[in-house]
Amino acid sequence: MINSSFTNNKHLLWRAGFGIGIEQIKDLEKSRTQMILNELFTEEAFLPIDYDTPDITQIEYTNPKATAEQRRLTQKTTQKQNTELNLNFLEKMINSKEQLREKMAFLWHGHFATRINNPKFNKQLVNVIRQNALGNFKNLLFEVSRSPAMLGFLNNQQNKKDHPNENFAREVMELFTMGRGNYTETDIREAARAFTGWGYDKEGNFNERKKLHDAGTKTFLGKTGNFTGDDVLNIILEQKTTAKFITTKIFKFFVNEKPDEKIINSLSESFYQSDYDIKKLMTEIFTSSWFYDQKNIGNKIKSPTELLVGMMRVLPMDIQTPENIIVYQKLLGQMLLYPPNVSGWPSGKSWIDSSTLMLRLQIPQIWSGLRPMEYSAKEDDDMDMGMKSREALNKSFKSPNITIDWNRVEKALTSKKAEDYLIQNTESLDMNIIDQFSDKSVKMTVINLMSTPEYQLM
Template sequence: MVASLVNNKHLLWRAGFGPGIEQIDELKNKNIKTILQEMFREESFSPITYQTPDLEPLEYNDPKENAEQKRKLLKLHQQQNNELNFKFLEKLATSNEQLREKMAFFWHGHFATRINNPKFNKQLLNTLREKSLGNFRDLLFEVSRSPSMLQFLNNQQNKKDHPNENFAREVMELFTMGRGNYTEKDIREAARAFTGWGYDKEGNFVERKKLHDTGTKTFLGKTGNFTGDDVLNIILEQKTTAEFITKKIYTFFVNEKPDLSIIENLSQNFYQSGYDIKKLMNEIFSSSWFYDKKNIGNRIKSPTELFAGMMRILPMEIQNPENIMVYQKLLGQMLLYPPNVSGWPNGKSWIDSSTLMLRLQIPQIWSGLRPMEYAAKEDDDMDMGMKSREALNKSFKNPNIMIDWNKVDHAFNNKKAEDYLIVNTDSLDMKIVKQFSDQSIKTNVINLMSTPEYQLM
């Protein structure tokens, strides 16, 4: 296979969600620099929103009517969050700005929040998308002031004389510096600095002056009458912050086994650039080591990457998008609902005997060639939001997907589909693939997507 084709596929999967069907024709001969220019080209930003109208606020004094209104509100919030979820997945799959959306997907797992308020979820999601390739300082400040994050990490309850340390701890441990670079005293002092940070009913950030501890604080070796802004600025002054973020980006975009010398060099440049995310990503994707064989086809696709990649290569119309959530639940990655503040784990954690079986069957199920026969494990520790395995099966409906196979036939005509669908074909046994295929491009594409090799990128 042409080396440039392997590199092109590698770049499109790592900096986005794989090649789109309209890119197949030119993929073999395209120059990496041209693809990079296209990846970094920005369009005007379009926010994700939901169409479902909000309910009027509670106006009743009757407890029964109040309870009914609350039930309606919970159901409405679920509908609006589902709408945001699918629209985000749709953006990941269809946007021309693949790198912007891939970075937003990365930050969505990095700045993980899990709340029920769709208005706050929408606000944070669009912040992550709009600023995904901007400046990490700006992103950190905006996320730290978002009602979604302040609610999730209890900073609304952080008041002088009764500081709540949740937000201060996670800002350092998970979002900026990583463990071992601060003390318990630093957490306590930072929590004091963040007292009074909160939000109003509309989701606007507010500094509640009366609840702020105005006393002197000592944080990371500096002493002063620090505010929350001061704490974030001091954190950004630490080179360990640039190292922590760079290492996390490297393990997500390049290789789960970190190359410390490369990371050190990248993080120094990242720090000196004043935390310019776009510059860091350009340096990664432009480096010759990014295209080393050890970095190609070595990552297990997350469920979201798997879905978005299929949606990019198979032009599809999804009649019941809400049923895509079932697949997200079963495979362990429901957008807007990370398992905890650490976000989703990666790598081999995506695969066990049951999830692998479903992953391999999805191309056939979505193509209407086999029914959905998968049931959640009885002891599944992920909240299915359903009472039993029977309830999950009963509630399941097929997404009813219409795929334009004529367009697929046209795209792959006179081409080896495996060269475009599989990132690294070295271990692929085409005899087995062809054994279960008729002569059509349709079954060949479905069978290739049903191989273990398609799970890798």
């Protein structure tokens, strides 16, 4: 069974959640790993994410009847709602006791990647992945596949009999379920025919438009019949390659970027036999001794979201201008709701280049008011839409507008070694260098530790 140790506890909290919360520091060293695991798997009543900005009548930007003022108002409201959704999603990651639910939702957010401007549809999809994050992958796949965000992003609203659009059918197999090499171009074409008619109305309700559906016979993955979209998804789930593809992605996300074929084969077989029970799969991973092997600890580069949320969990802070946090997401290359494409975000070393690494190392000093902000975000029409002018944005962004409760941090770390709580693998850490640039206060020690390359790893 699990070896209950401080190192294992830290490892579990970073992988199954977003790191140590300040309130967990007190008892972490003496807590049993099994107890932490039980807490991570405890689910509370589901609370959906919402936004407070009032809805307005959605006016299509291309609608010739919309006035310039109407389009401007629509853009402004859309931006405000998506900003709130982003920050409310982030807030759940920071403060929710259901850390595993939010970490799984973060994985699915990148897995089922969409990039649309409609905040109502974004909200619906984010809540679908959060609610089903630890449930059954079949249910998750079906709900995501019927969501207006996904159907709109992958053009299935335009998928009609006699003029099939293959985008959705292709990505469902390539990116969401089976992976390349496990289907043919013919399978894509036949699946696209099965998905004809799948769409949504203006309110975002799923609409199976019978008159637009190709009711002819189809041959898909070796089976022949008058298949619908539901039939295609069920046939995909019958393939063991689907269980292995999802298990591999989960292993690389939670355990190690380098897949262990033997372990993955065993996990994927159990996942398949359980009828795609996500919670059961995650339990098997986190209770296995190999999860706590030294080779799996402190070996993953934190994504920008994991880096920012991890800092916010251990440094209680008051953020006067929360929208500035979205600019940090953008600068670091991971803005929630806006993946670069349908493949989602990259991982590993792709997070690090000369500019992002320097900003990563300087964020603790910037947020503590010790260094000015000297970066500006690249332009992006989707992300910038409706935001204040770039000059005004950059001017307001120079000041972090963040107040950290250092008294609480100092109280939490009194008589403790800060490096043991902030760094996953302290072997390569030279505390002499940390002390050299510190006045020995808890505040400066924490800032300097968070400014090290070692803090970038989890």
